[in-house]
Amino acid sequence: MTVTLADVAARAQVSPATVSRVLNGNYPVAASTRERVLKAVDELDYVLNGPASSLAAATSDLVGILVNDIADPFFGIMASAIQSEIGGPGGRAGGERLAVVCNTGGSPDRELTYLTLLQRQRAAAVVLTGGAVEDAPHAAAVSAKLRKLADAGTRVVLCGRPPAPDTRAIALAFDNQGGARRLTEHLIALGHRRLGYIAGPEERTTTRHRLEGHREALAAAGIEDDPRRTVYGRYDRRSGHEGTLELLRRDPSLTAVVAANDSVALGACAALRESGLRIPEDVSVAGFDDLPFSVDTVPALTTVRLPLAEAGARAGRIAMGREEPPAGEVAHVPGELMVRGSTGAPREAAGA
Known part of the structure; x- marks a missing residue:
């Protein structure tokens, strides 16, 4: 059964017009309301402009790079190296990709929100950097989100992050x-x-x-x-x-x-x-x-x-399909x- 915009509105306890404003990003909406709408979108697996099946293989020119703290050189170095590999020869139709750095501030909720937004934008690739939060409900939510991204045709790479089993994510894990x-x-x-x-x-x-x-x-x-x-x-x-x-x-x-x-x-x-x-x-x-x-x-x-720049560049190439993933989709990177x-x-x- 196709999920409608009205279904999302009912789940989020807002009007359909508010849902539309959040999804289109063309009108100011309170942060708490926006979070509630995005949560409903995620829970119902709502896809804009038609049923999910019609978009299963469709991706945009957007690449998301998630970091805990962009002011920390650890993340800045990796994000820069990842972005340097995005676009150019080998990209879709030989074109450039738009890299968006998503700074979570270490917040598990923001991490899930960004993954939801990237799913809605049908991102070509998503690269998650740094350590994961050790919280069972959050880990389960992230794994579910990564599976949804992969099912929609998004390539998911973990850089400096432990492997996420059963998600089809490719991991470059630091030792x-x-x-x-x-x-x-x-x-x-x-x-x-x-x-x-x-x-x-x-x-x-x-x-x-x-x-x-x-x-x-x-x-x-x-x-x-x-x-x-x-x-x-x-x-x-x-x-x-x-x-x-x-x-x-x-x-x-x-x-x-x-x-x-x-x-x-x-x-x-x-x-x-x-x-x-x-x-x-x-x-x-x-x-x-x-x-x-x-x-x-x-x-x-x-x-x-830790080879931050080297690992970031490799993650970028894998995300763009310019380098083969490691055997078993996991590479352990020594220090x-x-x-x-x-x-x-x-x-x-x-x-x-």
């Missing part, structure tokens, strides 16, 4: 766990036994995987995973600054701080200097991602390099340990 394990192993090999860890948001897959790698290295070395030595925050400098001060308050004898990413590590370095501590003579600091500024810090930051001046032997090991 966050393995990279974090090697990073902590490096610090342990230098002689560190009292390591503080500043994690990202608890609900993110990236946070869990990197923390699991850190804990694996501690366990292999017989080092107790003291819960006092782990704090959580955002993937930003402020969280690194505040998290380091909290770790020092809990345990002033820490000899190393492992940060969730390089931006967090910058904040950690600032907090240590404000506390009168030298890097790495008093406390070593390590980050993750190897963002462009990492090599220019003083001292240069030890970190794990590379970059040892620099911000890590060294702890004071006692150095004989200080």
Whole structure:
């Protein structure tokens, strides 16, 4: 049975005219109303201008790139690389594609809203970047949405995001766990036994995987995973600054701080200097991602390099059908340990 605009209006408890305004985007509508209408569109699987079957193979020249925070260099680098591969030779009819960067701000609801909008626009491709939210209802909703996109002819690529089984999405998944394990192993090999860890948001897959790698290295070395030595925050400098001060308050004898990413590590370095501590003579600091500024810090930051630009470009080519998907539609992308001046032997090991 064909879903009508009136059906959507009834589900959203608004007038058909309001539904039309939201779908056509030609009249201001309150944000809460707009969200309600889009939710009804999604739940009823409503397709503009006719039944879904007539549009099953139709796609537009639009490509959506979803990021958690466009101000974060991690996402900016990937989005730029993805966009650079969109359009030009090999595109549909040899034409250009319009890339739209959708900044979710880390909001699960916004992520679903953007996927709904891209489905309604019959996007040629959708690339989701970064970690996923670990919430069962949200994960189920995202998987359902990805399946609907694929069924409508949209190519879905996950870049730096864990695979999504049974969605036909192609995944380029970063080895966050393995990279974090090697990073902590490096610090342990230098002689560190009292390591503080500043994690990202608890609900993110990236946070869990990197923390699991850190804990694996501690366990292999017989080092107790003291819960006092782990704090959580955002993937930003402020969280690194505040998290380091909290770790020092809990345990002033820490000899190393492992940060969730390089931006967090910058904040950690600032907090240590404000506390009168030298890097790495008093406390070593390590980050993750190897963002462009990492090599220019003083001292240069030890970190794990993720090939953000390379992975983004590959995701863009796959999304445009210019490169074959990996075997099994999943590629595990390793990180590379970059040892620099911000890590060294702890004071006692150095004989200080």
